[in-house]
Every structure is written in C-alpha cells, then in structure tokens.
Amino acid sequence: xxxxxxxxxxxxxxxxxxxxxxxxxxxxxxxxxxxxxxxxxxxxxxxxxxxxxxxxxxxxxxxxxxxxxxxxxxxxxxxxxxxxxxxxxxxxxxxxxxxxxxxxxxxxxxxxxxxxxxxxxxxxxxxxxxxxxxxxxxxxxxxxxxxxxxxxxxxxxxxxxxxxxxxxxxxxxxxxxxxxxxxxxxxxxxxxxxxxxxxxxxxxxxxxxxxxxxxxxxxxxxxxxxxxxxxxxxxxxxxxxxxxxxxxxx
Numbered sequence: 001x002x003x004x005x006x007x008x009x010x011x012x013x014x015x016x017x018x019x020x021x022x023x024x025x026x027x028x029x030x031x032x033x034x035x036x037x038x039x040x041x042x043x044x045x046x047x048x049x050x051x052x053x054x055x056x057x058x059x060x061x062x063x064x065x066x067x068x069x070x071x072x073x074x075x076x077x078x079x080x081x082x083x084x085x086x087x088x089x090x091x092x093x094x095x096x097x098x099x100x101x102x103x104x105x106x107x108x109x110x111x112x113x114x115x116x117x118x119x120x121x122x123x124x125x126x127x128x129x130x131x132x133x134x135x136x137x138x139x140x141x142x143x144x145x146x147x148x149x150x151x152x153x154x155x156x157x158x159x160x161x162x163x164x165x166x167x168x169x170x171x172x173x174x175x176x177x178x179x180x181x182x183x184x185x186x187x188x189x190x191x192x193x194x195x196x197x198x199x200x201x202x203x204x205x206x207x208x209x210x211x212x213x214x215x216x217x218x219x220x221x222x223x224x225x226x227x228x229x230x231x232x233x234x235x236x237x238x239x240x241x242x243x244x245x246x247x248x249x250x
Contacts, residue, residue: 003249004241005045005220006210006234007199008227010035012051012065012081017228030228033068039227040073042234045249047073048169048199048222050101050128051081063095070096078169080128084108089116093124101169103128104142107149107156110163117164126199127165129157131186132173138186145173153186154193161194168198169222175203177225182213191217207232207240214246 010017010032017030036047049069051062066079079092080101089100100120106112106127116125130145131138131153138153157168170190172183182203191198200213201222210221226232241248 001247002219003045003247004214004218005199006043006237006241006248007046007048007078007220007222008035008039008044008234009048009050009201009222009224010069011224012049012062032065033072035228036069037072039234040075043238043250044075044234045220046076046078048078048101049080049097051079063091066092066095066097078126080126080169084112086112086115086119089120089124093120099124099126099167101126101128102165103130106160107140107142107151110159113160113163113165117166122164122166122196125165126167126169127157127160128169128171129153129160130171130173133183133186141173145176154189157190158193161196165196167196168194170198170200170218171222172202176201178203179205179209179225181205181209182216182218182221184212184216187213187216187218191219207237210237211241211244211246214241215244 012032017032017035070077076098078099078101079097083102084105092100130141132141140149140151140153140156142149172186175183180203182200187200197219199220199222200218204223204226213221238248238250
C-alpha cells in the first residue's frame with residue numbers, strides 16, 4: 001500500500017508566501033525559501049509552490065525564487081502559476097521543479113496537457129483544478145479563482161486524466177483558508193472518478209480534517225495556513241495519521 005502524503009503549499013505573490021480565505025483577504029506568511037527548508041526538515045513528503053497571481057497578471061512564474069527554493073529541499077517539488085506552453089513546463093523543470101501544475105492555460109488549450117505529458121511524461125504534469133460548488137455540482141474557475149469557466153468540474157477532471165495528466169490538485173474554493181475541513185463529498189466523487197492520484201486542497205484546520213480527507217480517498221493533503229502560522233507541524237499531523245492507522249512515511 002502506498003503511503004499517504006502531506007504536502008505544504010507555498011502560495012507566492014511577488015516573491016513572498018501569502019495566504020487568504022476563499023482566494024481573497026490575502027496576508028503575508030513568510031519567505032518561500034525559508035519555509036521550504038523548514039517544511040523539508042519537518043518531514044514533508046513533497047512541497048507545492050504556486051505563483052498565485054501569475055496567470056491573472058499574464059506573466060511567467062518567478063524562476064529565480066523557484067531555483068532558490070529547489071536548492072533547499074530534497075523532496076519532490078510541484079510548481080504552478082503562469083504556465084501557458086510546453087516551453088514554460090520545460091523552463092520550470094530546468095529550474096528545479098519535479099512536477100508542473102497547469103490550470104488556466106489548460107482550460108484555454110487542453111492540448112497543453114497532452115503535449116506536456118508526451119514531452120516530459122505524465123508523472124510531471126499535475127492538473128490543478130480550482131472549483132466552487134454550484135448546487136449539487138462544482139464548476140471550474142481560472143485566473144486565481146477570479147473567472148468562472150462554466151465547465152463542470154467532474155467532466156473537466158475526467159478529460160484531464162484522459163489527456164495524460166498524472167495527478168490532480170483539487171482545490172475547493174469554498175473551503176480555501178476556512179479551516180472548516182475539506183469538501184469530502186467533492187473528494188469522494190473525484191477519487192471514484194479517476195485512477196490517478198488526487199491531492200486535496202482547501203479547508204484544513206486540524207489533524208482530524210486531514211485524516212478525514214485521506215480516508216475519503218485523497219492520496220495527499222495540501223496544507224497551508226495551519227502550518228504557516230504555527231498552529232501545528234508536519235510531525236504532529238503525521239503522528240495523528242499513524243494513530244488513525246493511515247500508512248504514512250515518518
């Protein structure tokens with residue numbers, strides 16, 4: 001059985017880690033290089049670096065910060081933000097990323113998923129999907145959660161897997177920063193739908209929330225606020241996971 005993963009997420013804006021609630025009310029959380037080193041030393045399984053304003057500002061990710069971050073850790077690093085071409089994927093991989101998250105550009109040009117997978121392997125392509133609940137379904141949002149695409153999230157995720165994405169980074173915008181727990185219904189629906197790993201994001205407030213979402217089918221839990229602001233540690237989360245009989249790397 002494969003171990004479940006804990007993945008700290010660094011939402012970066014202008015070279016600084018920030019965190020908001022429901023994708024707004026942003027506040028500073030620290031230096032990405034320092035936080036990356038801290039979480040690596042804590043025992044994080046992977047790290048996620050998202051340039052959260054790159055797509056909306058129509059610019060590329062900050063390669064120098066990514067390079068500096070990658071030098072500090074020896075665990076897989078996923079980088080997303082501003083990826084709009086295969087050459088962008090290549091640049092990020094050359095800058096130290098192990099995987100590249102594609103979001104807004106994939107909606108505009110779904111072939112980007114296929115082209116990325118064909119050029120670099122599915123294991124390098126993470127389809128990042130920001131979703132918001134609409135009644136009994138979920139819709140896909142892009143440009144840092146600012147634009148409703150009208151796409152049904154489940155249909156889009158299924159198509160992403162078929163095009164070659166190797167992993168899904170699933171963010172509930174309703175839960176983002178709320179600390180009220182992940183959208184377990186959403187996670188169950190998606191993990192039953194696809195065969196590739198699903199990273200759950202949006203809503204972690206404590207270790208129980210993490211355990212709940214992993215038991216709901218997620219392969220990994222993305223964490224931000226509760227780590228950035230010192231409310232818990234990776235070690236504490238993993239200790240609770242072990243007590244709950246969840247296979248985890250310690």
